[in-house]
Structures are given as structure tokens and as C-alpha cells.
Amino acid sequence: MAKDSIATCVLKRRWLFYFFLKKEPPSDTDPKTQSTASMSTQNIQARIAELTAQLNHYNEQYYQNSTSEVSDFEFDKLLAELHQLEQAHPQWAQPDSPTQRVGGAITKEFATVFHQYPMLSLGNTYSEAELQDFDQRIRKIIGDNFEYVCELKFDGVAISLRYENGLLTVAATRGDGVRGDDITANARTIRSIPLRVKAANLPPVFEVRGEVFMSYKTFEQINKEREDIGDSLLANPRNAASGALKMQDSALVAKRNLECYVYALMGENLPFGTHEESVKALESWGFNVSPTYRRCASIAEVMDFIHFWEKNKETLPLAIDGIVLKVNDFAQREELGFTAKSPRWAISFKYQAEAKTTRLLSVVYQVGRTGAVTPVANLEPVELAGTVVKRASIHNANEIQRLDLHLGDLVYVEKGGEIIPKITAVELSAREPNSQPVGFIDECPACQTPLVRKDGEAAHYCPNESGCPPQLKGRIEHFIQRKAMNIEGIGVETIEQLFDKGLISNPADLYHLKLEQLLGLERFAKKSAQNLLDGVQKSLQTPFERVLFGIGIRYVGATVAEKLAQFFGNIDAIAAADYETLRTAPEIGEKIAQSVVAFFADEKNRAYIEALRAVGVQLQVSDEHKLEKESDVLQGKTFVISGTFQRYERDELKAKIEANGGKVLSGVSGKLTYLLAGEKAGDSKLEKAQKLGVSVISEADFEQMIS
Known part of the structure; x- marks a missing residue:
């Protein structure tokens, strides 16, 4: 693991963490993973507590200290053992169990929580002069002997x-x-x-306030994945984080890789x-605090902080829209008090969104x-947020309208979110009388x-899937990418050459x-040509x-492809499945099922699959990935699964x-036989x-059948 970057290792551990928890049973050759039937009640409870503490320690070392004390294989084996024990004995699952990190709980509706300490909004300003006025008001009440803390x-x-x-x-x-x-x-x-905080002299009850966010890197990665499967892109990181927190399936939330900075302690x-x-x-307790906060002895130091981050905010992993200024001393805060809506000891200074005007040359x-x-x-080139902008997405026909x-508009x-340039408005007063509408x-x-x-989509589509050059090239680019076939020695420029x-x-x-065909192309010597051919064969x-992901069925991303492959076993079973059968597979919604049916209904796509079969790509799940047989107790019995369950997800039941x-x-x-x-x-x-x-049988009835 030392050969990888920490970021790469974290992504690997996150993926493996999810994959093994959902898919892989623990080895029964290890004495520690023996059948629960041969373990005493006391031993099972102790083993769950031991595994929880051990895995939490490994996670803390890995994510907080960038230290890996065990191999991924060993970690995942222990995690799978814990998951199996918790499934069999949920009454002993620890509240800080690492299995909770991958989610799985289904929330039909969110209960209301009354805040013990109200989450008040702050007064805000865009004016440095008003900040000076705020400072003067503070001084009139508590004098000159105080400090501020500035936070992003x-x-x-x-x-x-x-x-x-x-x-x-x-x-x-926050709610209201x-x-x-x-x-x-x-x-x-x-x-x-943190699911559990361990520290000396910890308050028995306390609350922490923070901000959940999606980093630029995660946002771009998710949008790239959505683009890969032909899904609509997320608008911006803030909305993406907000939408994720209100998802009903926490397993889907886990895949969004959200993060949290905390900034206040209450109790x-x-x-x-x-x-x-x-x-x-x-x-010191292990919470994720942004290191950007600063104690300031004067309003002048506050202004320096504001100006520094206005120039350097693009270096941050997430968007900011200003700074928060707070009186540091709690006793002085008590003296300053509150208005009806906000504290008198804090204020928010917001940066003006940087906008420039330029000419629209063409679309x-x-x-x-x-x-x-x-x-x-x-666009006519314009400098914006530290970069020169020449192009901007207009998204779709609705946005043009x-x-x-x-053409020629100012x-x-x-x-948007310091990532994607966008046109926000037109200066109508500068429009030429005879300009042509777009x-x-x-x-x-x-x-x-x-x-x-x-219907129901904003985008226009070219339906010529089998003859439109950008679609054909894009399909090949998708096929060779790392998460699909991972073919080395070939890139976009090479695909352009080979296609043309x-x-x-x-x-x-x-x-x-x-x-010999490759040797006739630009930039191809014998060694590079052979590397490409070797990558293809590999x-x-x-x-x-x-392979299923690489085939490029619309809406079938890497995770959905894995679910379909495990559920059906091979490409022929997927191709033969009707809409209703597809819907029984885990995580396969209406849109995905319709897309899969439409794909295999097309004769050209079926011919494409046969062409892949002829060259020898893997079109069925290998034996090493198949689920091991447990018994024949349900032999000859058929089931339909409906609803949600306490101890199983639908794919686990299947x-x-x-x-x-x-x-x-x-x-x-x-x-x-049974519903x-x-x-x-x-x-x-x-x-x-x-x-x-x-x-009609219940979850408990089913467990009795297989026990």
C-alpha cells in the first residue's frame, strides 16, 4: 500500500469496505471466523465488541493518521466476520460499529428533532465598512480588550x-x-x-455543529461517472450534498463520499x-476541523484574513462564500447577548460572486x-477566478430560451461553485439591434x-447510435477506461486515428x-504498438x-453493472430478462430497467454482444465470484420478495x-411457493x-426455514 498515494489508498479502502461487506462471506478456515453455532453466547458478544474496537482503531489510523496497520485483505476479512456476527445477533451490534459506514438503513420519512441549542442564522454583510461598524458596536458594549476568531x-x-x-x-x-x-x-x-469519541474528561453530553460538504474532486468524479452512463449531471457541490443527506437509502449516501468540517462545541x-x-x-477528540481558522486581535487582522482568502479560495477543496467573524471569549458573548434572530457577537461577511462581462462569439x-x-x-477570453475563460456550457435548449x-450579446x-464557467445573464442594454437570436x-x-x-428530459439526443461518429468514438473511449476494460497503451488520440x-x-x-496496421500510424513504433496489442489481449x-459496464448501456454505471452481473450471472440472462424481472434485481429502478430492455431489443446491439463473445471477453460471472452454496433446504421452492426488511437488503435475501x-x-x-x-x-x-x-411468510419465517 505504500506505493500508492494516500488519496488512492482511501478510495481503494472505501471501495473494498463496501464490496466485502455486501458480498463476501468470511473464510471458515480461520478459527476466529468459526460458525456462530460453535461459539457460546458470551463469546459471540465479546467477539463483536473486540472486532468493533479493532476495526475502528484500524480505520482511525488509516483515515486520520494515514497509517495502514493491516493489509486490505486482513481488514476486509475481519469486517466480513463482524458483519456476519451482527446479522445473526443484531442485539449485540455496537452503536459505533464500522459496518454502519456503508449504510443500508432505509428511512421512509425523517423524524423531527428539536434543537437543544437553536441553530440561529447570522447577520451578514457584503460591506467592509459595515464590518467596521460591527466592531465599533462590540467595543461600545465590552470595551477594547477582546479578540475575534475568523472562520471560513x-x-x-x-x-x-x-x-x-x-x-x-x-x-x-438545521431546519428552521x-x-x-x-x-x-x-x-x-x-x-x-466520529461514531464514538474517546478522550479524557469528555463531557457526558455535548453537541457539535458543522458543515457537510462534497469536495470539488468528489463532485467532478461523480459527474464523470454520471456522464459515463448518460445520466443528468449534478448542478453544483452544495446542492449535491444537500440532496444526498435527504436520501432515504443510507447506502446511497455512503457512495457520495460526503465530508464534514466542524466548527463549534456546545453543552x-x-x-x-x-x-x-x-x-x-x-x-484533539478526533473531529475534522478545517485548519483555516484564525484568532485575530483587531479588526485590521480580520480584514487581512478576509483579503487573503478572497485571493486564495480557489486553493481550497470546497467552495466558500465568505468568512464568519466571532468574539472569542464566551463570557463576553454572554454580555453581548442576542437579537431576536441572531447573536450580537458574530457576523458573516460574504464575498461578492466574481462575475465578468464578455462577448458571446458563437454557440x-x-x-x-x-x-x-x-x-x-x-466567448471573448476573460479572466475569472484566476483562470482565462473562453468557453461556457449553456446546458440545454431551455437555458438558451x-x-x-x-449572437454578439454582452x-x-x-x-458556478468555482468549477464550471456559466452564463448567468445578458446585458440587454448593450444588445445590437440586428443581432441574431440563438x-x-x-x-x-x-x-x-x-x-x-x-419526454421529461431537457436534453436533445441524436438517435443515430450506430452511425454517429462522436457516439461511436465515445463508446470505445468508455470501453477502454480504467473502471471498464482498463486497456493500457491506447488513448483518445489513438482512438481518433484508428477510427478515422x-x-x-x-x-x-x-x-x-x-x-502492421498500427505501425502505419503516427507516433507508433514497434514497442508502443506491441504494448497496445498486449493491453487489448490482457x-x-x-x-x-x-465488461458489462464497458459495454455502455445507458444508466448502467459500475455499481449497477456489478449488481446485474451478480443477480443474473451472465449476459444471456440479462438480455432475456423482461422489465419486471429486471426490476427484481437490486438497485434496478424503472429507468435502468427500461434502458436495458431497449438496448437488447436492438438487433445491432445484439450483434455487438456476439462480436464481443467471438473475441473471447468474459460474458459471465466466473466461479470465484459466485456465491458459495450453503444448503439444499430450499430446493424446489420459489420466492417473490416484496417490501423492506430489518436484517437484509433485497439482494442479500435473493x-x-x-x-x-x-x-x-x-x-x-x-x-x-412463497411470497x-x-x-x-x-x-x-x-x-x-x-x-x-x-x-405469505415473514422475515422471521424465512430465517426459521434456513436455520
Whole structure:
């Protein structure tokens, strides 16, 4: 692991952490992972506590101190053992168990939480003169002997965390300041939020305030993945974080890789005299505190802090929109008091969003892998937030219409979340009388096929999937990427050359390339050509789930491809599955099921799959990835699963049924043996089962069957 960067190692551990928890049973050859049937009650309870403490220690060393004390294999084996024990004995699962980090709890609706300490809003200003006035008001009340603490105002989502005896018990959103939503299950998936705090002289009960955010790096990574599968892009990191915290499935929240900076400690009889002391305590307790805060002895130092970060905010991993200024001493805060809405001892200074005007020279249209057509504005170069901006996305036809864009317009450009340049408005007073309005094109700019617009979608699409050059090239680029076939020695420029020379038109053609064909291309010597061919041949060993992702079915990302591969086992079963059968697979919603059905209904796509089969790519799950058989106790029995369950996810139930010899069907019929019904089971399925005389069983009934 020492050969990887820390960031790479963290991503690996996050992925492995999730994968093994959901998929891999622990080895039964290790004496520590022996069957629970051969362990005493006392031993099981002790083992759960031991594993929880051990894994939490490894995680703390890994994420907080960048130290890996065990191999990934050893870590994941211990984690799988803990998960198995907790599944069998949920009453002994520890509240700070590391298995909570991957989520899995389903929240149908968020309970209301009343804040013990109201989450008041701050007064704010954009004026440095008003900050001077604020400083003078403070001095009139408490004199000149005081200090400030300055903190960055992070553009995220406020959160309140309550700890009792060191354990995280409640996490809540700000709401209206008096009450918010209970998002505890979702907050537990955020790795920078401690589940248990261990420190000397810890207050028995305390609350921590912080800001949940999505880093620029994570935001860009998620949008790249969404672009890969043809899904709509997230608008900005702040909205993405906010939406994630209100997801009903905490396992999905875990995949968003949210982070949290904390900035305030609250409680009764705390042993701290200043805000700075309390923040340093939070740091020592293992909380994630941004190191950017600063104690300032005067308003002049405050201004220096403001000006420094105004120039350097683009160096941060997330967006900020200003700074927060607080009186440091708690006793002085008490003296200053509150207004009806906000404290008198704090104020927020907001930066003006940097916007520049420039000319709209033209609008061009880009075609993506899935056929989505995106308008892009070509601008007169303008310096914005430290970079020269020449282009800006206009997103879709609706945005063109909203802005009422004309060629030659003087437009206002901002950087959305300091990442993506965007046009925010037009200076109508500067519009030329005879300027031409921008209208969305009717035909694909690459192949001249008439564009289509699907119901409920903002984007226009080129439907010529088999003949549009940008889509064909994009499909090959998608196929070779690291998360798919990971073919080394080939990049975008090489694909352009091979395509333009007529040597490839789809990914299967890569496997028919010859050395002499490559030697005739620019920048290819014998060694580089052979490296490319070796990389192509090596990719034939790529597991089926990654092949399925690389095939490029719209909405089928890497995780969905893994779920489909494990559920169906091979490409032929997926191709033969109808809409209802696909919906029974884990995490397969309506949109994904429709897309998969449409893909395999197309004769050209079926021919493409056969071309891949002919060259020898993996189109079925290998034996090493298949679930080990547990028993034949369910042999000859069929099940339909409906609703949500306390101890299993639906894919876990399906795997359990199949591991014990049973089969899972998509719909209720007279031939069905059991309807396995959880909470909120479908009324129509229950009614049909009763009419047909099909036995309806509970989760407990099912466990009794296989015990």
C-alpha cells in the first residue's frame, strides 16, 4: 500500500469496505471466523465488541493518521466476520460499529428533532465598512480588550451532532433553526464524523455543529461517472450534498463520499473559556476541523484574513462564500447577548460572486457518447477566478430560451461553485439591434440526423447510435477506461486515428488489430504498438461486471453493472430478462430497467454482444465470484420478495435464497411457493397471493426455514 498515494489508498479502502461487506462471506478456515453455532453466547458478544474496537482503531489510523496497520485483505476479512456476527445477533451490534459506514438503513420519512441549542442564522454583510461598524458596536458594549476568531464560511449544509457518553446518538439538519430532520443513519456514513469519541474528561453530553460538504474532486468524479452512463449531471457541490443527506437509502449516501468540517462545541458546564479552546478540544477528540481558522486581535487582522482568502479560495477543496467573524471569549458573548434572530457577537461577511462581462462569439454543439447534444458558448477570453475563460456550457435548449441569447450579446459569466464557467445573464442594454437570436439546432452536427427530445428530459439526443461518429468514438473511449476494460497503451488520440483510418468502429474491433496496421500510424513504433496489442489481449481476463459496464448501456454505471452481473450471472440472462424481472434485481429502478430492455431489443446491439463473445471477453460471472452454496433446504421452492426488511437488503435475501437452493421469481403466480413479505409489501402482490393460495411468510419465517 505504500506505493500508492494516500488519496488512492482511501478510495481503494472505501471501495473494498463496501464490496466485502455486501458480498463476501468470511473464510471458515480461520478459527476466529468459526460458525456462530460453535461459539457460546458470551463469546459471540465479546467477539463483536473486540472486532468493533479493532476495526475502528484500524480505520482511525488509516483515515486520520494515514497509517495502514493491516493489509486490505486482513481488514476486509475481519469486517466480513463482524458483519456476519451482527446479522445473526443484531442485539449485540455496537452503536459505533464500522459496518454502519456503508449504510443500508432505509428511512421512509425523517423524524423531527428539536434543537437543544437553536441553530440561529447570522447577520451578514457584503460591506467592509459595515464590518467596521460591527466592531465599533462590540467595543461600545465590552470595551477594547477582546479578540475575534475568523472562520471560513463553507458552502455546504449545516448539521448538528449530539453525543452522549461519547457516542453519536442524533444528527439533525438545521431546519428552521428550532427543529430539523433526524438524519442520523445518513450522517453515520460520513467518515469524518466520529461514531464514538474517546478522550479524557469528555463531557457526558455535548453537541457539535458543522458543515457537510462534497469536495470539488468528489463532485467532478461523480459527474464523470454520471456522464459515463448518460445520466443528468449534478448542478453544483452544495446542492449535491444537500440532496444526498435527504436520501432515504443510507447506502446511497455512503457512495457520495460526503465530508464534514466542524466548527463549534456546545453543552452545559464546558471547561472552556474561549471559542478557540473549544475548537482545539474538538481537534484533539478526533473531529475534522478545517485548519483555516484564525484568532485575530483587531479588526485590521480580520480584514487581512478576509483579503487573503478572497485571493486564495480557489486553493481550497470546497467552495466558500465568505468568512464568519466571532468574539472569542464566551463570557463576553454572554454580555453581548442576542437579537431576536441572531447573536450580537458574530457576523458573516460574504464575498461578492466574481462575475465578468464578455462577448458571446458563437454557440457550438457537442455530441456525447449517449447522443446527448450540449450547447457550448465560445466567448471573448476573460479572466475569472484566476483562470482565462473562453468557453461556457449553456446546458440545454431551455437555458438558451431562458437567457434569450443573441449572437454578439454582452453576457455575464461566473464560475458556478468555482468549477464550471456559466452564463448567468445578458446585458440587454448593450444588445445590437440586428443581432441574431440563438436557436437550438434541429440536426446532429456530426451526422445530420434529426434530433429527438424525450419526454421529461431537457436534453436533445441524436438517435443515430450506430452511425454517429462522436457516439461511436465515445463508446470505445468508455470501453477502454480504467473502471471498464482498463486497456493500457491506447488513448483518445489513438482512438481518433484508428477510427478515422477505418480500422475500428466499435470496441470489438480492437481485438482484430494487427501490428502492421498500427505501425502505419503516427507516433507508433514497434514497442508502443506491441504494448497496445498486449493491453487489448490482457483485457480478455477482465471480470464480467466490468465488461458489462464497458459495454455502455445507458444508466448502467459500475455499481449497477456489478449488481446485474451478480443477480443474473451472465449476459444471456440479462438480455432475456423482461422489465419486471429486471426490476427484481437490486438497485434496478424503472429507468435502468427500461434502458436495458431497449438496448437488447436492438438487433445491432445484439450483434455487438456476439462480436464481443467471438473475441473471447468474459460474458459471465466466473466461479470465484459466485456465491458459495450453503444448503439444499430450499430446493424446489420459489420466492417473490416484496417490501423492506430489518436484517437484509433485497439482494442479500435473493443471494441467501439461491445459496440454499431456492429460486427468486419476478411475479406472483399459482406456481409460486412463497411470497416473502417485509414492511410496506406491495398490496397488489399480497392480494394476488391470497387469491391464489400462495403462502405469505415473514422475515422471521424465512430465517426459521434456513436455520
